[in-house]
Amino acid sequence: MYSFSISYQKMGDKWKKTKFLGAGSYGTIYLASKVDSPLSDSIRVAVKSASCEDSTSLKEEGRILYELRGCREIVQCFGEDISFENNEGVYSLLLEYASGGSLNNLIDKYEGNMPESLVACYSYMLLKGLSHVHEEGFVHCDLKPTNILVFPSQDGTEVHNLKIADFGAAKKIGEEEILTPGTDSFHRGTIFYASPESIASGLHIPASDIWSLGCIIVEMIVGKPLWTGRRKDLIKKICFGDIKIPEKISGITRHFLKMCLAKEHQKRWTANMLLDHPFIVKNLAALPPNFNDRVMLSLTNPFGRGTWVSTYDLFSTQSEPEEPADLGLVWNSLISC
Template identity: 45%
Template sequence: MVDVSMVSGLDSDGIVVEWTKVKNLGNGSYGQVHLAKLPSLVGDHLLAAVKSCAYSRSASIQKELHILQQFQDSDRIVKCFGDVVSLEKGETIYNLFLEYASGGTLRDLIRRYDGSIPEPVVKCYTKMLLEGLRCIHAEGYVHCDLKPDNILVSPRCGSNVILKIADFGLVRRANENHAVEGGPKELKFPGTPLYMPPETIVKRLISPALDIWSLGCIVLQMITGKLPWDGMKDKMELAIKILFSRNPPNQIPKALSDQGKDFLLKCFAKEHGERWTVDMLLSHPFITATQEKSEDSLPSTEEFEVCLFDMSIFVE
């Protein structure tokens, strides 16, 4: 649905900023996301994704701004262009301007490969994600919600793409426990349950190892096209599987290389202290054997001729 309208507001320096809403990209429980043209904020007619909500409910988005500002130099993390407060229909609105990724999300990319990305390409994508996680962990953060929906795809050159980690609303400091409201019997995960490791259920521990488990789930999903722990009826059944299953979230394909199988086992160590770190995984043969000629290639360049992709990643 096209929703073209001009909006103006004030940035943190009190400067008036005007932008044009081009298209409604999605709706969430807290607000909306629009594709917008920014004639004055970051350049002439630059497209951006504008994440907007009532100012009274903008705490998590303002947190996202603070965190993303620390990673402006990273090519593996989505760029943030700043924030603006506007007055729309009598309501004070908080707007966060984010880099627009015309290739959609990693979930979309997996679908374009018909659910199974070739192993050489998976290696390249995995390396990109590890490089993004290295930046995040180096600053003492844990993403806590790493999944294909929260990884953006941007065209780079010809048929090549780069992956960028996005959606930092659930980021925590390392080594903190995630609180559970409603008492000890309530089952609550710090991020998306399907991608959570065992220690988040029993110890409620937040550590970089959480993101490594999630990364393993993503690698398996790229290879198999299946969601981790696919077919679970509810959170309790899922929690039991995560805690007591001796196998990874999905069956590791027999056709996967020995290096790939070993890489996944390092990500899925039950004890979080035994899981490999980002730096260790970057030195794993599964990553170091990556061939430049196969790096991050897409099925076809035509996929990027359509600019307006689903941007529901920005809607919680």
């Protein structure tokens, strides 16, 4: 399925996890930096980790990020590592660090007063990311504000860079799934942003991500989710209720949202179609000509040469297990997990 080979190598540098950042799908996220590196020179990265025995889903997320590498609107993954931490084998993905937190933090900051022109800029970035995801044959399946990272502007403007992250629930387009109706696993992702077809039929397609985007855009503008209530009531509202777009939203934006939130997924516009909608085009026209260039891609891999590295022992808290053993056999065991 992937053109992805693994050849683990030990690196000379040692890194440490310095701060807990949160928990994502199938992994815990930490801030990390080089050991003994001066604070002013320190390169900070995010590390998403899981025990080796529970790392199957995290490894799958890594393989998806490997396929999606090179898009400026998707968080970059520099590679993977296996370390022996506190007597346990730990698998980690090595990721870009977003010092601005998540889109959820940005929404809270504006308290329902984010200008529609700014929302259009952020929608443009998310559409560019989704276009790449879909063209590469994937569906994100869990697009929501906490899974969108904020990289602060470097030019003094209020337009920060957004990147889509957390592909733990993503799937290949057309990949068959065995689902049980009525269970929490019937639809992937978070129900507040789940599309009618994913809830009713367990169908996860590119149009489902577009529905999620529509929900996020409403939330950016008004400061609160489009859908609220208990799970059972939410299911009825999303599948059968009327969509009430808040009155404060302008006409051109309302039409854009209608193209995102059509109940029948066949009627929703694709990411590429939405990029040409007047809501996007009109608001981007006022931006500098070099706007696309400011959304920078991390070109330098802090862990080694190339766009992807597979390493071991970067974060190890001890050089060998407490019980005497052949360290080579230990690492072979961890790598094959």
